Amino acid sequence: MEQIKKPDCKHHPYNELSIHCPTHNYMVCSICTREGHKICFENETLRRSQNRNSTVQNILTKAKDLLEHKIDSLLTLEEWKITTKQEIECLRKSINAHLDQIQSRTEETMENVYKQEKQMNRKSLRDIEEIKTRGSLLEAKTSDLNEDDECLDEMKECLDRLGLEGYKQRPTVSKDMKAILQFVENMSSGTINLNLDMIIGSLTKSEDLVEENEHRHSIDFGCDFAEN
Numbered sequence: 001m002e003q004i005k006k007p008d009c010k011h012h013p014y015n016e017l018s019i020h021c022p023t024h025n026y027m028v029c030s031i032c033t034r035e036g037h038k039i040c041f042e043n044e045t046l047r048r049s050q051n052r053n054s055t056v057q058n059i060l061t062k063a064k065d066l067l068e069h070k071i072d073s074l075l076t077l078e079e080w081k082i083t084t085k086q087e088i089e090c091l092r093k094s095i096n097a098h099l100d101q102i103q104s105r106t107e108e109t110m111e112n113v114y115k116q117e118k119q120m121n122r123k124s125l126r127d128i129e130e131i132k133t134r135g136s137l138l139e140a141k142t143s144d145l146n147e148d149d150e151c152l153d154e155m156k157e158c159l160d161r162l163g164l165e166g167y168k169q170r171p172t173v174s175k176d177m178k179a180i181l182q183f184v185e186n187m188s189s190g191t192i193n194l195n196l197d198m199i200i201g202s203l204t205k206s207e208d209l210v211e212e213n214e215h216r217h218s219i220d221f222g223c224d225f226a227e228n
Contacts (some may be wrong), residue, residue: 011036030080124162 006016009029023040033041134155153165 127158127162131158 006018009015009017009032012031015029015031017029019028019030019033020026021028021032021037021040024037028037091093134151138151
């Protein structure tokens, strides 16, 4: 295919119009770019240089802003890590303190119940031994049946009373301890996301406030002993 020849420059014969002048928006030759249109290309170079510098400045400004934002994010992340760790440690201390209180109250109640039931059982043993002794004496006795009947009635009444005698309320693992353990288990499994300040606040309330609000909180930190 024959190549189309470009027209010659009218100012410089035998030189093709091969270059576009950005200022005048028409084609010029290579000599024109060094002579009459030199300033046009210098201006274009300057314009492009200015545009490039402006673009570079915009990029640098955005990079600077983004860098500052990322640095702030890292600082915030570090602060969040420290704060969260402190909240967890505070929560654990509060939970441990309340578990200690619950354990202490439960053991104290258990000890009181143990002593009272032990004393009651010992008295019952003495009463039963006395009944057995009186029964053995009655077996060998044949006189005064009326008196014997009265004695037998007393012995039967005493046995009935001992058989019906109940025991004091015995402590079990209380519902508040179970609630705390369930809360810790849920936190470990990630099934709940509670405000630590709220939990810590509820853990550090006084006994009166806990008992007063026990029906309004999902975690009850009062002490309750169920009957056996």
